[in-house]
Amino acid sequence: MSTWPDVVALELLVAVADHGSLAAGARAVGMAQPNASRSMARLERTLGVTLLHRSTRGSTLTPDGLVVTEWARAVVDAAQRLADGVSLLAHDASRSAPLRVSASQTVAEHLLPRWLADLRREHPESRVQVTVHNSHDVVQDVRAGTANVGFIESPGSPAGLHHAVVARDELVLVVPPQHPWAGRRDPVTTAELATTALVTREEGSGTRTALDLALGRPAMSLLELPSNAAVRVSVQSGAAPAVLSRLAVDEAVAAGTLVKVRTQRHLARELRALWGGPRRTQGLAADLIAVAQRSAPATAAAL
Incomplete structure (x- = not known):
């Protein structure tokens, strides 16, 4: 064998063994299945060994593939130790640099301040720069x-980045007190919501993406506004109903300036942390994600 096997392909091979199929292994390592199939084919050509048994029911390891997998585990573990060690060295070399955080509006307004306060208590010397x-x-x-x-609200995980769920959120339908739906007893159906002009966030926001996905079509937007606060004020002024994060409307609902209306479909979503580079984060980024995950039960308790 004149070339070294691809470590990423070896990691995929180990994931296939651990998760039972090529499709499941690909999901575990965050790789699209067509790319995973090509990666395994290249690995087989490099090694000169058939690793997968392919059938209409999926791809599973051959006996030779099982043997190679056990050898591959040591290589993958060593590569992970190398990546983690280099990442730690890089972190030590740049520990005076601030942690750069990019957060979606709902997270930045309602969750991130508490997370950063907890991080500061654990690391008083830490410096953080936040972009919203x-x-x-x-x-x-x-x-x-x-x-x-980064912290996002949109459904799913972007390709090519690592991610972790840090909290769960609920989207709620709100109207001003004088709206006909304010005293409604039966829930608003998904069909009604889809055909009602709403005040919405802009395209690209996690709230808008989650709403469009729940409706199965783009929401009918009477007004499209760039912030939760602008949407909330517009609804309070009587413009139209809106669907926003519960976090963004709880105070207004408690004050009576907005009324929460039941919907036929429960509009829940996951809030995620995103990062590039090694699969396991290091330093302040890892600590901030851990703080967010520890805070998640309180975030989800009211759902």
Whole structure:
């Protein structure tokens, strides 16, 4: 064998063994299945060994593949130790640099301040720079390397980035007290919501993306506004109903300036941390993600 096997392909091979199929292994390592199939084919050509038994029911390891997998585990573990060690060295070399965080509006307004306060208590010397965007732009920040870690509200996980669920949120339908739906007893159906002009967040925001996905079509937007606060004020003024994070409307509902209306479909979503580079985060980024995850039960308790 004249060339070294691809470590990423070996990691995929180990994931296939651990998860039972090529499809499941690909999901575990965050790789699209067509790319996973090509990666395994290249690995087989490099090694000169058939690793997978392919059938219409999926791809599983051959006996030779099982043997190679056990050898591959040591290589993958060593590569992970190398990546972690280099990452720690890089962190030590730049420990005076601030942690760059990019966060979506709902996270930045209602969750991140508490997370950063907890992080500060654990690391009094830490410095953090925060940029607030919609979820689409947060992803771009992390991909471009201008943020060490990002927090988004949009459903799913962007390709090419590592992610972890840090909290769960609920989207709620709100109207002003004088709206006909304010005293409604039966829930608003998904069909009604889809055909009602709403005050919405802009395209690219996690709230808008989650709403469009729940409706199965783009929401009918009477007004499209760039912040939760602007949407909330517009609804309070009587413009139209809106669907916003519970976190963004709880105070207004408690004060009686907005009324929460039941919907036929429960609109829940996951809030995620995103990062590039090694699969396991290091330093302040890892600590901030851990703080967010520890805070998650309180975030979800009211759902």
